[in-house]
Amino acid sequence: MASIPDDAMRRTPPGEAPPxxxxxxxxxxxxxxxxxxxxxNAICLLILxxxxxxxxxxxxxxxxxxxxxxxxxxxxxxxxxxxxxxxRGVTQFGAHRFDTTGWFGVSKMDGQPTVRGFPSWATIxxxxxxxxxxxxxxxxxxxxxxxxxxxxAYALWTRHLTRDLVPxxxxxxxxxxxxxxxxxxxxxxxxxxxxxxxxxxxxxxxxIFVFGGGVVLMGLAMSPRMDSVLxxxxxxxxxxxxxRSIHFLFAMGxxxxxxxxxxxxxxxxxxxxxxxxxxxxxxxxxxxxxxxHQ
Amino acid sequence: xxLINRRRRFLRDALVLTGAVALGGCDKLSETDxxxxxxxxxxxxxxxxxxxxSRNALAREYTEADISPVFRPNGSTNPxxxxxxxxxxxxxxxxxxxVGGLVAHPxxxxxxxxxxxxxxxxxxxxxxxxxxxxxxxWTGVQLSRVLERAQPAKSARYVVFRCYDTMxxxxxxxxxxxxxxxxHPQTLLAWELNGKTLPIPNGAPLRLRVPRQxxxxxxxxxxxxxxxxxxxDIEGGQGGYWEDQGYQWYAGI
Numbered sequence: 305m306a307s308i309p310d311d312a313m314r315r316t317p318p319g320e321a322p323p324x325x326x327x328x329x330x331x332x333x334x335x336x337x338x339x340x341x342x343x344x345n346a347i348c349l350l351i352l353x354x355x356x357x358x359x360x361x362x363x364x365x366x367x368x369x370x371x372x373x374x375x376x377x378x379x380x381x382x383x384x385x386x387x388x389x390x391x392r393g394v395t396q397f398g399a400h401r402f403d404t405t406g407w408f409g410v411s412k413m414d415g416q417p418t419v420r421g422f423p424s425w426a427t428i429x430x431x432x433x434x435x436x437x438x439x440x441x442x443x444x445x446x447x448x449x450x451x452x453x454x455x456x457a458y459a460l461w462t463r464h465l466t467r468d469l470v471p472x473x474x475x476x477x478x479x480x481x482x483x484x485x486x487x488x489x490x491x492x493x494x495x496x497x498x499x500x501x502x503x504x505x506x507x508x509x510x511x512i513f514v515f516g517g518g519v520v521l522m523g524l525a526m527s528p529r530m531d532s533v534l535x536x537x538x539x540x541x542x543x544x545x546x547x548r549s550i551h552f553l554f555a556m557g558x559x560x561x562x563x564x565x566x567x568x569x570x571x572x573x574x575x576x577x578x579x580x581x582x583x584x585x586x587x588x589x590x591x592x593x594x595x596x597h598q
Numbered sequence: 599x600x601l602i603n604r605r606r607r608f609l610r611d612a613l614v615l616t617g618a619v620a621l622g623g624c625d626k627l628s629e630t631d632x633x634x635x636x637x638x639x640x641x642x643x644x645x646x647x648x649x650x651x652s653r654n655a656l657a658r659e660y661t662e663a664d665i666s667p668v669f670r671p672n673g674s675t676n677p678x679x680x681x682x683x684x685x686x687x688x689x690x691x692x693x694x695x696x697v698g699g700l701v702a703h704p705x706x707x708x709x710x711x712x713x714x715x716x717x718x719x720x721x722x723x724x725x726x727x728x729x730x731x732x733x734x735x736w737t738g739v740q741l742s743r744v745l746e747r748a749q750p751a752k753s754a755r756y757v758v759f760r761c762y763d764t765m766x767x768x769x770x771x772x773x774x775x776x777x778x779x780x781x782h783p784q785t786l787l788a789w790e791l792n793g794k795t796l797p798i799p800n801g802a803p804l805r806l807r808v809p810r811q812x813x814x815x816x817x818x819x820x821x822x823x824x825x826x827x828x829x830x831d832i833e834g835g836q837g838g839y840w841e842d843q844g845y846q847w848y849a850g851i
Binding site for chain 2: 347350351354359360362363365367370371372374425428429430431433434435436438439440442443445446526527528529530531532533535538544545548
């Protein structure tokens with residue numbers, strides 16, 4: 305009995321207790337508000353990313369500083385016409401230039417090679433349409449921010465933040481071990497799988513507070529009206545064009561997180577993970593169960 | 599192993615499909631009448647929130663060292679209207695800015711009349727809706743001083759700016775501001791850029807500066823100013839050329 309934490313038992317829904325002598329047990333892992341906020345967040349991020357890339361495409365170049373130094377972007381997705389008359393997409397990163405035809409700079413629209421930063425399959429709307437991209441972006445930016453504030457308030461109130469997300473001292477000491485385990489794709493099983501591991505905790509905290517908070521602040525720092533009161537923030541990051549660059553980098557950070565998140569969801573059991581974030585129910589293996597109950 | 603592969607393939611397909619449906623759905627929704635209206639409601643929220651948070655705060659003013667080597671012109675850069683060509687040929691000596699509509703005293707102001715009013719010079723940033731920024735030094739008269747002379751009627755709610763430049767669809771450029779922005783101390787009618795007479799690509803002889811909003815609000819080639827109670831009956835009814843093409847009337851974000 306000692307191996308099963310009290311709160312894990314409490315989270316087992318009534319009537320769902322598995323028959324004795326089985327090795328799987330279903331626990332109620334994610335509460336309804338968390339599941340709703342997770343999916344609102346997922347939809348918001350998808351639309352914010354697509355519409356954000358649409359807005360980026362209106363001027364597919366990024367700079368550092370207060371103003372644009374048009375000859376020297378640190379990143380640009382441009383196009384040139386090759387000697388054979390074909391359009392070539394050119395991604396420029398610092399002093400480096402890469403041919404990214406088909407992906408960045410030049411990609412097909414309705415079968416025709418077209419000059420555009422990001423390809424139409426990645427933008428909302430698909431065709432070049434800045435006004436509509438902005439409409440989608442600002443609507444879902446509000447939803448994203450409100451949802452984010454609700455999540456943090458809920459996580460504080462229910463102690464989800466302090467109990468499940470902030471790493472404990474023991475977590476920090478085990479960080480080396482956790483890195484090795486992740487690299488070997490060794491994931492905790494049984495009761496231990498109910499607890500977020502240290503890398504997971506750090507990742508969630510960075511995504512919520514650094515990427516999430518940061519992307520909103522950098523968005524506000526791009527607003528000419530808000531800059532009349534957020535001048536300190538704009539200056540702190542080096543200027544409005546720096547804010548635009550950092551906003552973009554945070555968005556790339558979300559993509560990186562999303563890819564790792566999906567990877568981990570797959571390697572730790574797609575069905576079980578998906579069920580737990582939809583219905584709340586998560587199955588764990590409890591190998592000691594028979595012994596403790598007999 | 600096979601099962602895992604099949605699951606993985608299913609998940610991949612499901613993700614690709616969800617993505618495609620979501621993105622395709624967004625395109626379909628963008629074409630409806632109602633969805634853009636729903637999405638547009640967020641701009642009203644942004645405007646209200648930003649008004650509360652920033653009130654009459656001033657846009658950041660920069661130093662000479664921050665000025666962009668070239669103030670990138672955008673949109674119209676050389677209006678072809680015969681009226682405008684004639685004025686330009688005469689160095690804008692015959693230029694008159696009309697101020698009318700719901701005012702007690704309609705005005706007709708030459709550039710010298712405007713220069714005789716108290717001037718203001720400010721080095722401010724210009725943010726284009728496309729995402730880029732340039733910094734320039736502007737000299738002009740505060741719009742509020744012109745409005746004080748014209749004395750808007752109680753019923754007036756908006757200031758509409760009519761321009762000489764014609765857009766691709768043959769309609770003339772126009773813009774509008776509410777009184778909050780029209781009376782803001784940094785809202786200028788400017789005739790000088792970086793210490794020189796305003797060049798034609800940047801809006802000669804007179805253009806609007808509203809540094810707390812995006813570039814498209816800052817109408818160039820000003821022809822006249824009208825005070826109105828509503829913008830609903832003007833052109834496309836959205837309060838500006840780009841607004842009639844779907845851009846937000848409030849461009850502070």
